[in-house]
Amino acid sequence: MTDIHGLAGAYVLDAVDDVERAAFGRHLRDCETCGVEVAELREAIARLADPTWSVPPPALRDAVLAEISRTPQERPGRGGRDGSAAGDRWRRRVAAAAAAVVLAAAAGTVTWAIQEQRVRDARTDVTAARDEVARIGAVLAAPDAVVRTGAVPAGGRVTVVASAGRDEGVALLSGLAVPVAGRVYQLWLIEGGTATSAGLLPAGRGAATVLLDGVRGKVTFGVTEEPAGGSSAPTTTPLVALPVT
Template sequence: MTHGVDPHTLTGAYATDALGDEERRTFEEHLTRCPSCLLEVRELTATAARLGLAAAASPRRTMKDEVLRRVTTVRQEPPFTESAGQARALRHRARHASRWALAACAAAATALGGTTVWQHQRADEARERARQTQERSEDLAGLMAAPDARTRTAKLAGGASATIVVSDSRNQAAFLAAGMAKPPRGKVYQLWFQDQGSMRSAGLLDPESTTTATLMKGPVGKATGMGMTVEPAGGSPEPTSPPVALLALPT
């Protein structure tokens, strides 16, 4: 990050992927300590997704029928020659061209209909992802700002740092970490609540990110600690490897 630049002014650049690798890593470390910037980044990311969708436009439902109707009524240009033989040849080619045009327009209209359905499906999926992202960011920001929020910070293997945030009033916990090594290919980090001697799944981390601010899934309940293990992609119903992190929840 450029020396002297206030990291609080870089939320927009981060949300639009306009930071260099070193600046991004430094700013992501800042996010683990700044819930206000974290919330702003989430909101800007969701807004950018909405703006991208705003450029999409769906054709009228009647466009296909209208195109097919107009093609049959378009008059061909008359031939510019006095030769009867040439005129017959031109009319013959015109009839063929008309049929080809009709077929091409019909194919285009059909393809346009299929593209429209595909665009609608992608737009719906993007809107749903944006909605879920916004909900998670709001929940995470609410947890960080809760009056009874408690934190505990610890060092993980390889020099990574992790922070646990817990709120009894919200019955939620969050896991924030920076500098983590990426899991092996085909593997993913999975979070767990340590609950009365057993481990209860609390969600998966993005295997491509070395920094995270994640609201752990499920209520804290009577859990006294949390763990993180390396699991096959998609996660496991119970830990299948020794924990790479095991921390007591803050009290």
């Protein structure tokens, strides 16, 4: 069964074809998880376009002085126990008010810092996603692109598009059975008896579009099922093996 959940990012970036867009649009109406993910991605992209973002919190000194000016002040007496007690109460109130403002401002500073970091992370993620989509498009449009496709015996198909000139390729996996818990699909570029890992699919995924680096000189592209976390070399017979050149 094709894992359509993996199209959320590409859908938001408009990096899907008409068939995928229609299929994901129908899926989105019934999948709350994908709806939340799409909404969060769109919000992050909108935030990146806001030039007014990144406003620091107010100065602590001004906030403390403003709070002190609003705090009722009791003047201490000229002497004796009563005067000292009143002075102590006044100082305690001012100190408490100042501490409250400092704590509130500190909390605001932490919140602001976390939000800033999230925006920076989102900006990095979106930039990387756009770069990857552009590179995938360049591979597919390369004049020397070679296309190979094959069926997986248990169901599903794998297609590889490779450009020796760009030294990059694109692997498209669709309809593969979702691996059991603790297992994932691992991609390989093979030259002679040496297999180099070309990436892992996330756990529970049987479909993906993966950008491949370093395809020049490689002979075969393969997909195996491996333990979660991947293997240093294939431990099972490839489900499919396609010539790269």
